[in-house]
Amino acid sequence: MSDSRPIGIFDSGIGGLTVVHEVFRQLPDESVVYFGDTARVPYGTKSAQSVQRFAMQDAMFLLKYNVKMIVVACHTASAIALNLLCDQLSLPVFGVTEPGGKAALKQTRNGKIGVIGTRGTIHSKAYDRYMNALHPDIFLMTQPCPLFVPLAEEGWMDTDVTERIAQIYLSSMKRAGIDTLILGCTHYPLLKGVIQQVMGSDVILIDSAEETVRSVKQVLQKKQMNNPGQRKPIHRFFVSDIPDQFQEIGERFLGCTLSPVEQVDMEVIEMLKISKISSMKIE
Amino acid sequence: MSDSRPIGIFDSGIGGLTVVHEVFRQLPDESVVYFGDTARVPYGTKSAQSVQRFAMQDAMFLLKYNVKMIVVACHTASAIALNLLCDQLSLPVFGVTEPGGKAALKQTRNGKIGVIGTRGTIHSKAYDRYMNALHPDIFLMTQPCPLFVPLAEEGWMDTDVTERIAQIYLSSMKRAGIDTLILGCTHYPLLKGVIQQVMGSDVILIDSAEETVRSVKQVLQKKQMNNPGQRKPIHRFFVSDIPDQFQEIGERFLGCTLSPVEQVDMEVIEMLKISKISSMKIE
Numbered sequence: 001m002s003d004s005r006p007i008g009i010f011d012s013g014i015g016g017l018t019v020v021h022e023v024f025r026q027l028p029d030e031s032v033v034y035f036g037d038t039a040r041v042p043y044g045t046k047s048a049q050s051v052q053r054f055a056m057q058d059a060m061f062l063l064k065y066n067v068k069m070i071v072v073a074c075h076t077a078s079a080i081a082l083n084l085l086c087d088q089l090s091l092p093v094f095g096v097t098e099p100g101g102k103a104a105l106k107q108t109r110n111g112k113i114g115v116i117g118t119r120g121t122i123h124s125k126a127y128d129r130y131m132n133a134l135h136p137d138i139f140l141m142t143q144p145c146p147l148f149v150p151l152a153e154e155g156w157m158d159t160d161v162t163e164r165i166a167q168i169y170l171s172s173m174k175r176a177g178i179d180t181l182i183l184g185c186t187h188y189p190l191l192k193g194v195i196q197q198v199m200g201s202d203v204i205l206i207d208s209a210e211e212t213v214r215s216v217k218q219v220l221q222k223k224q225m226n227n228p229g230q231r232k233p234i235h236r237f238f239v240s241d242i243p244d245q246f247q248e249i250g251e252r253f254l255g256c257t258l259s260p261v262e263q264v265d266m267e268v269i270e271m272l273k274i275s276k277i278s279s280m281k282i283e
Numbered sequence: 284m285s286d287s288r289p290i291g292i293f294d295s296g297i298g299g300l301t302v303v304h305e306v307f308r309q310l311p312d313e314s315v316v317y318f319g320d321t322a323r324v325p326y327g328t329k330s331a332q333s334v335q336r337f338a339m340q341d342a343m344f345l346l347k348y349n350v351k352m353i354v355v356a357c358h359t360a361s362a363i364a365l366n367l368l369c370d371q372l373s374l375p376v377f378g379v380t381e382p383g384g385k386a387a388l389k390q391t392r393n394g395k396i397g398v399i400g401t402r403g404t405i406h407s408k409a410y411d412r413y414m415n416a417l418h419p420d421i422f423l424m425t426q427p428c429p430l431f432v433p434l435a436e437e438g439w440m441d442t443d444v445t446e447r448i449a450q451i452y453l454s455s456m457k458r459a460g461i462d463t464l465i466l467g468c469t470h471y472p473l474l475k476g477v478i479q480q481v482m483g484s485d486v487i488l489i490d491s492a493e494e495t496v497r498s499v500k501q502v503l504q505k506k507q508m509n510n511p512g513q514r515k516p517i518h519r520f521f522v523s524d525i526p527d528q529f530q531e532i533g534e535r536f537l538g539c540t541l542s543p544v545e546q547v548d549m550e551v552i553e554m555l556k557i558s559k560i561s562s563m564k565i566e
Contacts, residue, residue: 039333040323045436050322050524053549119528150433153328161447168444241333245402266336270553 001224004231006031007216008067010058013041014239014246015149015186016073017253019096022213027220029229032236033065039241039266042149043076044118044185051120055081059089060272061264065236068225069094071216075185075208076118079126092219099215100182100208101130105138107204108180112139114173116195117184119144127184141176145169145188152190153249162191166198174199182206190252237261240269284507287514289314290499291350293341296324297522297529298432298469299356300536302379305496310503312512315519316348322523322549325432326359327401327468334403338364342372343555344547348519351508354499355379358467358491359401362409375502382498383465383491384413388421390487391463395422397456399478400467402427410467424459428452428471435473436532445474449481457482465489473535520544523552 007030009019014036023032035058037043043051055077059070069092072078072085078095085093104113115127122144131138147165156162173181181203183189189207196205220226227233239246242263250258290313292302297319306315318341320326326334338360342353352375355361355368361378368376387396398410405427414421430448439445456464464486466472472490479488503509510516522529525546533541 039329041328045324045526046322047524047526050549119526146437147430147433150430154429161444161451164444164447241330243328243330243402266333267553270550 002228003068003225004031004227005066005068006033006234006236008033008035008059008062008065008070009073010035010037010055010062010070010077011073011186012036012043012054012076013038014250014253017250018186018189018207018209019071019073019212021254022209023216026213026217029227029233030220031227031233033062033067034235034237035061035264036237036239037269038239038243038246042118043074044120044149045146046120048080048120048124051077051080052084055085056088057269057272059085059093061238061269063089067091069216069219071212072096073186073209073212076120079117079121079124094212094216094219096186096208096212097126098130099211100184100206101127101134103208103211104180104182104206105131105135107206108138110177110179111137112141112176112178112180114178114181115140115142115184116145116148116169116181116188117142118149119146121184127182139176139178141173141178143169143173145185148191149185149187152187153245155252157190158194162194163198166191166194170195170198178203180204180206183208235259238264240264240266285511286351286508287314287510288349288351289316289517289519290352290354291316291318291342291345291348292354292356293318293320293338293345293360294356294469295319295326295337295359296321297533297536300533301469301472301490301492302354302356302495304537305492306499309496309500312510312516313503314510314516316345316350317518317520318344318547319520319522320552321526321529325401326357327403327432328429329403331363331403331407334360335364335367338368339371340552340555342368342376344521344552346372350374352377352499352502354495356469356492356495358469359403359407362400362404362407377495377499377502379469379491379495380409381413382494383467383489384410384417386491386494387463387465387489388414388418390489391421393460393462394420395424395459395461395463397461397464398423398425398467399428399431399452399464399471400425401432402429404467410465422459422461424456424461426452426456428468431474432468432470435470436528438535440473441477445477446481449474449477453478453481461486463487463489466491518542521547523547523549
């Protein structure tokens with residue numbers, strides 16, 4: 001048994017390319033169809049209602065490309081829309097919240113875990129719910145860091161300003177003595193250096209991309225859904241808008257040259273009405 | 284002759300409320316219909332194609348409320364989509380680029396003018412075109428400041444971090460000796476204090492909201508389109524998404540309590556197809 005269909009991955013923008021990078025590393029035979037909703041980015045500052053609507057349209061766009069599963073590579077969409085997607089779609093859907101949370105629970109030594117993310121992710125309390133259900137006695141501390149995304153997009157990875165902002169955002173967590181910190185946004189691994197420096201070298205940073213693709217790999221093997229690998233995988237990258245710096249930022253995320261990116265007409269995305277989803281269920 | 288219809292104002296988000304604030308001050312008899320496209324904010328990082336599409340949909344939404352004119356309160360949309368809107372719509376359309384540019388040309392003493400704005404605004408070169416056409420010998424220096432919007436939204440108006448970032452962005456302009464600086468983004472007046480401090484008290488800061496509404500007032504008087512003022516003006520505020528902090532940030536912009544805001548279903552906006560515009564021309 002095998003399944004040569006591609007893995008569908010979406011994100012609010014290009015941050016989800018960190019997940020694509022991990023697929024290339026851990027699952028080199030798999031094809032990927034990626035959609036980045038760059039016309040409506042960011043999701044982290046939008047309401048739950050809007051994020052759910054966007055996430056559903058993004059998933060439905062990927063279904064058109066006959067994907068065998070969907071990875072929600074956006075932390076905000078994972079935190080806010082994963083249940084809805086799992087409920088509405090009849091194919092495996094993976095988020096980035098649970099794999100990151102699980103890894104943190106495994107790694108912590110003192111039971112004090114921190115989560116940083118967008119306002120949307122933190123206010124959703126998705127990490128609190130997931131981790132308290134598994135370990136009610138865990139001490140969980142969360143902090144929105146709205147300036148981290150624009151800092152990463154500006155390319156200010158290790159300036160004095162970035163360090164100062166990280167000190168402001170992370171000071172309570174540091175004082176509370178957390179020993180494990182979940183980087184709950186796809187952009188944050190780009191600031192790993194400065195975050196590690198501010199938190200100290202003893203604190204373990206959890207990058208959810210790696211953990212998420214590890215879960216995907218396990219499920220593919222268990223369900224015998226791997227690509228048999230007889231043909232070279234084919235990757236396609238779609239975005240809803242191509243801003244000036246797309247190529248530059250994308251290659252920073254992917255750590256390699258970005259293959260041609262296709263721009264989707266927003267009208268195609270907007271026509272994917274949520275009300276029509278129930279009749280579009282696929283097995 | 285008079286015209287009691289409301290003035291339509293749109294912005295990518297809530298920054299355009301600075302223009303509404305000026306209408307309240309300079310034209311207290313006028314009614315306002317405001318639309319903030321908070322579901323797709325920001326425009327400053329998006330492509331020209333997307334900004335034009337969004338701006339056209341925003342304008343068409345306002346037309347449904349029988350507005351007598353449209354003010355594009357978003358600098359990015361003004362810079363990129365104003366010509367398109369003026370071309371397609373048969374009612375007066377005002378942007379924020381020209382009034383700010385005109386005011387700067389009037390105020391400068393040494394002929395050296397700076398413009399700061401989003402990447403979209405700066406890359407469009409709208410200010411360069413407008414000001415060089417009027418005064419080819421003007422020295423114009425432009426600088427995108429992508430972190431200013433998130434800093435203002437975070438409420439970090441006068442922190443040491445904001446000052447340091449302003450120093451980084453503004454250092455070349457300061458060295459070049461510009462004596463007039465256009466705040467080419469609706470969010471930037473919130474950072475006026477720190478910008479003035481970094482540039483020095485001799486540099487004149489141009490806030491386009493005030494200048495734009497002054498132009499609107501002149502045209503209303505010239506065309507005898509003022510509201511006769513027999514009835515109390517009625518204001519309506521629409522947004523495409525209501526994020527958590529909307530009320531707080533909105534009141535910071537308006538400088539007063541925000542009247543009830545109505546959320547528009549995004550499907551209504553998305554259904555306003557540009558291809559249908561020509562048949563919707565109004566006089």
